[in-house]
Amino acid sequence: MAEHEEQPAEPTADATEVALEEVLDIGEMLISQVQIAIESMFRTWNLYQLLIVVGIFLVAHLLRALLGPRIRSWMASRENWPKWRMRILVVIHQRLRAIFFVGLIWLVILVMREITWPSRSYLLGIVGTLAFAWLVIVFATRLIKSPFLRKLVRYGAWTWVTLQILGLLEPAERLLDSIGFSIGEIRFSLLLLVQGIVILTVLVAMARFFTSTTAARVRANDDISPSMQVLIVKGIQIAFYGAAFFLGVRALGIDLTGLAVLSGAIGVGLGFGLQKVVSNLVSGVIILLDKSIKPGDVISLGDTFGWINSLGARYVSVVTRDGREYLIPNEDLITGQVVNWSHSNEYVRLDINFGTSYADNPHEVRRVAIDAAQSVDRVLKSRPTVCHIVGFGDSSVDYLLRFWISDPTGGLTNIRGNVYLALWDAFQENGISIPFPQREVKLLESEQVNVKMGE
Incomplete structure (x- = not known):
């Protein structure tokens, strides 16, 4: 029974030892190749080639120092050029030294191959190929807007190209693949992790590029309403990013059918x-x-008044006149009472109340009030401004002034204030008074005696 219980542990130990030996063998092979490369550099012609590389770098640095300011001044004079062309020039200006280095080293390589044996420019060819490949990667990764993704793709591509040119790619892949573990029929290794990061990063970058390009075209189409533009953009984002994730997982050889039951259970839990x-x-x-x-719509929800800045998947961004940005959940806009000041059209009617003295002619007050309101810039002349008597108060005749505006995004409080100010000026010019409550207090003789006694 003891022998039967110990037998299952032996294959695991053997597999671990084999994997460890494989990792050590690949590591020793890589170290030996690096040692051979280092030793070969100390040969006479290899040292000459290294000195030539250093000299070419210094010449490229001097050329950049001499021609860089002149090229920058020439770029500053190109005011009418489109932005995309200026951005390309800026990127080229930032990489002038690398461009000069690549051009000079390949010029030297071509000359040396014509006047001497190819072996005496072999190291220069490797350096020139690496420099050219790195420069191409730098320009290609500029299409990625995210700085993090750009650096990740750039350094990953540099590493892959370097290993490929130096002939170390296959041993490096074997080394990374030997470090891992298996779950069922799926094997997870460092190689799979690196490949997954690279593939997903590239696919996500491509999805982001195509999404932003398509979204810009959709937003530029005036025939599509703003709400439909947002819906189309959200659908494009879901489609492209979902396709990038699916293609990335399939490219790594991971079977998603085994995750169907697990994802269903997780979905039920997340639903609750x-x-x-x-x-x-x-x-x-x-x-x-x-x-x-x-x-762009102007809405009121409770005490919040502002215009819609953006529609998100979870909330709506509303910016108020004082610069505050409220993130209102979408559910509140569906279940609550929302006042959309510009739903069907931009016309908004506003009411203000005021009162005048009983001594003033109400017909004259109405005329002056209407003229004063229509003298304000934002008040519409095409829609009638009206003024009505709404009551006889204790000390004034009460009026209601109604006028229309077509730009609620410009604010409501400020336009009311401007109309009130216009009314004040007009009433002052026409001798119309705005009464306010006045009280007279009279003390009877008996009350004065009581007051004196109280003192």
């Missing part, structure tokens, strides 16, 4: 735990489909 999040997501889709609000 993230009800509010799912509700906001669904509400966001409904808002985009029914076009009830769109970017």
